[in-house]
Amino acid sequence: MRLTHMTDYAMRLLIYLAQRPERLCTIAEVAGNYAISEAHLMKITHQLGLAGWIATTRGKGGGMRLAREPRGIVLGAVVRTMEPDFFIVECFSTGNSCQLTGNCKLTGVMDGALRSFMQYLDDRTLADILPEPPGSVATHVIRIKRPVQARAA
Amino acid sequence: MRLTHMTDYAMRLLIYLAQRPERLCTIAEVAGNYAISEAHLMKITHQLGLAGWIATTRGKGGGMRLAREPRGIVLGAVVRTMEPDFFIVECFSTGNSCQLTGNCKLTGVMDGALRSFMQYLDDRTLADILPEPPGSVATHVIRIKRPVQARAA
Numbered sequence: 001m002r003l004t005h006m007t008d009y010a011m012r013l014l015i016y017l018a019q020r021p022e023r024l025c026t027i028a029e030v031a032g033n034y035a036i037s038e039a040h041l042m043k044i045t046h047q048l049g050l051a052g053w054i055a056t057t058r059g060k061g062g063g064m065r066l067a068r069e070p071r072g073i074v075l076g077a078v079v080r081t082m083e084p085d086f087f088i089v090e091c092f093s094t095g096n097s098c099q100l101t102g103n104c105k106l107t108g109v110m111d112g113a114l115r116s117f118m119q120y121l122d123d124r125t126l127a128d129i130l131p132e133p134p135g136s137v138a139t140h141v142i143r144i145k146r147p148v149q150a151r152a153a
Numbered sequence: 154m155r156l157t158h159m160t161d162y163a164m165r166l167l168i169y170l171a172q173r174p175e176r177l178c179t180i181a182e183v184a185g186n187y188a189i190s191e192a193h194l195m196k197i198t199h200q201l202g203l204a205g206w207i208a209t210t211r212g213k214g215g216g217m218r219l220a221r222e223p224r225g226i227v228l229g230a231v232v233r234t235m236e237p238d239f240f241i242v243e244c245f246s247t248g249n250s251c252q253l254t255g256n257c258k259l260t261g262v263m264d265g266a267l268r269s270f271m272q273y274l275d276d277r278t279l280a281d282i283l284p285e286p287p288g289s290v291a292t293h294v295i296r297i298k299r300p301v302q303a304r305a306a
Contacts (some may be wrong), residue, residue: 002155002238011259013239050179075262105282106164109228109274117270121262129258 007082009036010044014078014126017054024063035090044082051081072132076122160235162189163197167231167279171223172202177216197235204234221284229275 016030027045031038045064048054055067066073169183180198182290184191198217201207219226 015259040177042231102175105169105284107283109277113270116273117266118267120266124262 003079004083005036006044006084007079009034009040010048010078010082011075011129012042012047013044014066014070014073015130017064017066018126021066024057024065026063045124047081047094048078051077053078060090070126072120073126075124075126075129076118076120078126079121082090084113098116157236159192159193159197159237160232162187162193163190163201163231163235164228164282166197166201167193167206167219167223167226169278170217170219173208177210177214177218179216200234201231204230205230214259223279226279227275228277228279228282229273231272231279232271232274272279 012034016033027038027041031041045054045056049056049064052067054064056062056064067134072141077125165187166183169186170178180191180194184194198209202209202217206226207217209215209217217263263291
């Protein structure tokens with residue numbers, strides 16, 4: 001079970017841009033950094049641009065950057081935009097030949113499992129998958145339970 | 154996003170056998186019924202047999218049947234047995250080349266989404282995906298809300 005490379009690369013592109021908010025990045029540098037094809041990245045850039053998550057500037061000195069804050073880019077929406085389909089099993093597609101179609105309940109159960117998967121990603125944003133900046137200190141608040149003191153009688 | 158054909162066919166084979174508890178079924182008849190390859194079905198039968206979900210009898214008049222009640226066959230376990238891997242994104246595999254590995258949090262989030270998907274299937278069994286027997290009557294209780302009657306003043 002897997003997502004397409006397009007979705008995988010889209011996530012990494014978004015992470016790369018989120019880590020460099022101060023400047024424009026080029027397809028060539030992102031492709032070189034992750035060792036993935038520029039042609040694939042161009043398609044991904046186009047789709048992410050249409051969705052309004054990245055902005056591109058053409059010409060010399062041009063490049064791309066995030067068009068929103070990382071916490072405004074929902075991971076479930078990225079997956080829905082990048083995946084060509086969600087035909088987990090054959091009976092999800094219209095051209096399927098299974099004799100059980102319309103009668104068995106496999107589609108419904110698989111659809112439920114898929115909804116659970118997507119709900120998890122709908123509850124998370126790009127901000128949740130960004131690497132910790134180098135040298136950063138964890139900001140979680142750790143509540144230390146005080147030992148119960150013996151009361152004086 | 155999709156599961157392999159092997160998982161899809163395994164589910165359909167189990168459904169077929171569950172619908173015919175009174176007799177042994179052959180690979181040839183299941184392959185013919187679903188228009189899928191006998192070679193694939195032989196591999197699937199072997200794996201489902203190793204997992205203890207189907208029992209086979211060799212020789213003339215032989216065939217296969219479920220080795221457990223449908224409610225004893227958990228769908229999540231079938232998916233885990235049949236899928237070759239769960240590398241939803243490249244960084245799930247050991248040979249990945251992503252520069253972010255070990256630092257970014259994509260793996261953790263995707264792993265969480267996958268756990269939600271599998272939990273849904275772990276809560277359901279083969280009995281939940283069987284077609285309704287022909288002529289069966291739906292047993293859902295339909296509550297009809299009575300219209301509110303105008304009160305006499």
